[in-house]
Amino acid sequence: xxxxxxxxxxxxxxxxxxxxxxxxxxxxxxxxxxxxxxxxxxxxxxxxxxxxxxxxxxxxxxxxxxxxxxxxxxxxxxxxxxxxxxxxxxxxxxxxxxxxxxxxxxxxxxxxxxxxxxxxxxxxxxxxxxxxxxxxxxxxxxxxxxxxxxxxxxxxxxxxxxxxxxxxxxxxxxxxxxxxxxxxxxxxxxxxxxxxxxxxxxxxxxxxxxxxxxxxxxxxxxxxxxxxxxxxxxxxxxxxxxxxxxxxxxxxxxxxxxxxxx
Numbered sequence: 160x161x162x163x164x165x166x167x168x169x170x171x172x173x174x175x176x177x178x179x180x181x182x183x184x185x186x187x188x189x190x191x192x193x194x195x196x197x198x199x200x201x202x203x204x205x206x207x208x209x210x211x212x213x214x215x216x217x218x219x220x221x222x223x224x225x226x227x228x229x230x231x232x233x234x235x236x237x238x239x240x241x242x243x244x245x246x247x248x249x250x251x252x253x254x255x256x257x258x259x260x261x262x263x264x265x266x267x268x269x270x271x272x273x274x275x276x277x278x279x280x281x282x283x284x285x286x287x288x289x290x291x292x293x294x295x296x297x298x299x300x301x302x303x304x305x306x307x308x309x310x311x312x313x314x315x316x317x318x319x320x321x322x323x324x325x326x327x328x329x330x331x332x333x334x335x336x337x338x339x340x341x342x343x344x345x346x347x348x349x350x351x352x353x354x355x356x357x358x359x360x361x362x363x364x365x366x367x368x369x370x371x372x373x374x375x376x377x378x379x380x381x382x383x384x385x386x387x388x389x390x391x392x393x394x395x396x397x398x399x400x401x402x403x404x405x406x407x408x409x410x411x412x413x414x415x416x417x418x419x420x421x
Contacts, residue, residue, distance in 0.1 A: 166317045166364070167293070169355055171268050177219055178245065178270035203413070204228050204339075209251055214282045216274065217247040223311035223361060224339025227251055229386045229415050235259040236305040239329060241294040241322070241338075242266055242312025246275035246287070252308065253287045263304070264289040265297060295321040299329045307336040314341050314365040315358070323378035330420040336380065337417050341391060342368040345410045348403070362411055372416070380418035387415040 200210050200218065204225035221244050232238065232255035240249050243264025252262045266272055266289065275289045292298035294309075295318050307326045316322050326336050341361050346352075357363035366374070375383045391413035399405060 166315075166358070167267070169358065170315050173355075174221075174244075174268045175270040177221070178268060178274045204415075212251060212254060213247055214250055214278050216281075217245045217250055217278050219245050219247075221311060222247070222339065223341050223391060223413050224387075224415050226308040226310055226337045226339045226415065227255070229417055230306055230308060230335070230337040232256060232306060233260075237303065238262045238306045238308060239297070239299060239304040240264045241297075241307060241309035241326070242315070243275060243289060244271050244310075246278050246289065248308055248310055249275070249287050249289070250278070250282065250284060253284050256286065258286060260286060262287045263299060265292045265294060265299075267291065267293045295325060297325045297329050301328055302331045304329050305331055305334050307334070307338075309336075309338040309340070311340055311361050313338060314361050317364070319366060319371070320374045320378065323375050323380065327379045327420055332420060335417060335419045336375075337386075337415065339413070339415050340371070341365045342371050342412050342414050343410045344368060344412060347407050347410065351404065351407055362408065365411070368412060368414065371414075375416070375418050379420065381421045383416065383418040385414050386417050389413050 199220065203222055227248060232252055234257040236256050237260060238252045238256060240262065243249050243266050246264055249262045249264040256262060264275060269291065272289050272291055279287050279289065290298045294312065294316060307330060313319055313322055330336065343365050346367065347363065351357055352363050354363055372383055389412065391411050
């Protein structure tokens with residue numbers, strides 16, 4: 160892939176296939192992130208109560224954590240989800256903000272939006288809406304949201320610094336951002352960075368951990384902290400135990416990062 164447009168085209172195409180049921184999970188059919196596996200949801204941090212509340216069709220097996228577990232959502236707040244997919248975290252957030260709050264999901268894949276909107280209509284979620292847009296160019300007004308969440312999506316962006324600047328713009332003063340994402344402790348070998356399956360699987364496009372946190376701070380965020388961090392194998396391809404690929408993917412970490420707009 161030679162540039163930003165190529166990356167977006169591949170991501171939009173592959174995630175569109177997931178929304179349409181032509182693909183299983185972010186990394187295909189040969190890994191552990193298949194849709195709807197409740198043990199996977201538990202492994203990445205969703206409670207039994209949350210799992211029971213997820214509308215049918217909203218979990219496509221695309222997350223790498225549970226940002227809401229670290230967000231302390233309050234009734235009446237406006238929540239923005241970057242890369243909202245079929246709506247899993249939007250619908251869970253909607254329960255917490257209540258009827259006086261609202262949740263906005265943004266996704267660049269039309270098939271995902273169609274699925275999310277259908278899920279919202281079926282579940283009667285009057286306080287949730289989904290908008291077409293790129294997370295580098297958010298379709299929301301300045302200083303209009305209280306909380307931004309994202310689940311294993313920022314790593315897919317070729318311009319993560321712009322994502323964080325846009326998030327900062329959209330937040331009200333005192334607002335916060337909580338992301339669950341994959342980062343790296345060391346760079347992957349070039350041959351793995353070029354693999355499309357690892358890009359779509361949220362690995363090849365991941366930033367180094369320190370670079371990720373630095374970009375958040377440079378966007379203007381304060382109190383940038385890693386609330387939780389762990390190794391991550393749930394959604395990785397099933398390479399042989401002693402293969403160079405398996406060793407290289409030991410650099411993948413799942414992080415939950417919190418930050419505040421002063």
